[in-house]
Amino acid sequence: MENSNTYEVLAIRYATLSNRKASENFIGGDPHEQGSDLDYYIWLARSSSRTFVIDTGFDSGVGARRGRKMSNPPGETLKRLGVDAGDVKDVVITHLHYDHVGNFALFPAATFHLQDDEMAYATGRLMAQKFFSQAYEVDEVVAMVREVYKGRVRFHDGDAELAPGFSLHRITGHTKGLQAVRVRTRAGWMVLASDASHLYANMNEKRPFPIVYDVPKMVAGWATLARLADAPELVVPGHDPLVMRRYPAAGAGLEGIAVRLA
Numbered sequence: 001m002e003n004s005n006t007y008e009v010l011a012i013r014y015a016t017l018s019n020r021k022a023s024e025n026f027i028g029g030d031p032h033e034q035g036s037d038l039d040y041y042i043w044l045a046r047s048s049s050r051t052f053v054i055d056t057g058f059d060s061g062v063g064a065r066r067g068r069k070m071s072n073p074p075g076e077t078l079k080r081l082g083v084d085a086g087d088v089k090d091v092v093i094t095h096l097h098y099d100h101v102g103n104f105a106l107f108p109a110a111t112f113h114l115q116d117d118e119m120a121y122a123t124g125r126l127m128a129q130k131f132f133s134q135a136y137e138v139d140e141v142v143a144m145v146r147e148v149y150k151g152r153v154r155f156h157d158g159d160a161e162l163a164p165g166f167s168l169h170r171i172t173g174h175t176k177g178l179q180a181v182r183v184r185t186r187a188g189w190m191v192l193a194s195d196a197s198h199l200y201a202n203m204n205e206k207r208p209f210p211i212v213y214d215v216p217k218m219v220a221g222w223a224t225l226a227r228l229a230d231a232p233e234l235v236v237p238g239h240d241p242l243v244m245r246r247y248p249a250a251g252a253g254l255e256g257i258a259v260r261l262a
């Protein structure tokens with residue numbers, strides 16, 4: 001276990017989407033060219049004193065309706081990693097898209113950390129247009145509004161330190177209130193980009209992902225991620241299958257399910 005200011009960080013894969021076209025991963029991508037699969041993740045960061053879960057994954061029913069099959073329910077993987085979701089006190093919601101916010105009922109003791117801009121965006125005028133609303137589930141957005149009324153959502157307006165060595169950073173771009181996580185590890189400052197960069201190629205080849213609120217802000221966000229991390233390889237994208245190959249399994253029997261990022 002790490003000390004109280006240094007975190008162990010894990011990526012937990014719960015689904016995969018195959019048979020994609022390059023045009024589904026990059027604006028201007030070739031619609032005839034095969035594109036990378038997308039993996040679906042939540043993340044866990046823990047020190048000797050704090051445990052943070054970052055995102056909650058899609059609801060299996062919502063996923064099925066959208067043609068995405070859950071392979072490993074995230075709550076079960078957390079349990080295998082020694083974390084009871086029912087006890088987790090802090091859950092960071094990077095943004096309210098269906099694949100990041102679907103299982104928050106698993107976390108009855110948690111405070112949800114969300115950017116002001118994300119709630120404003122997900123409940124605002126642009127949601128009347130399918131281009132902007134397509135990756136949100138209205139029932140999940142409404143459910144999060146109910147959590148606000150219960151006092152369980154802690155809003156942030158830009159950067160926020162939640163504990164020594166663990167902070168939130170509003171990136172915007174993909175959605176208006178998208179936030180990334182910066183966490184101190186034994187390897188240095190690591191950044192969990194979430195959907196600020198779906199794949200390594202989005203940020204490294206400077207090719208924006210086509211589900212987007214503001215393209216220039218998405219592009220500027222890649223520079224912010226790089227600035228926040230101690231080394232380029234310490235920026236972890238939100239949906240890249242390469243993450244599962246670049247890092248070791250988090251334990252016996254967790255091959256293909258969870259990897260240790262640091």
Ligand SMILES: [Zn+2]
Nearest residue numbers: 097099195238
């Ligand atoms: Zn996503």
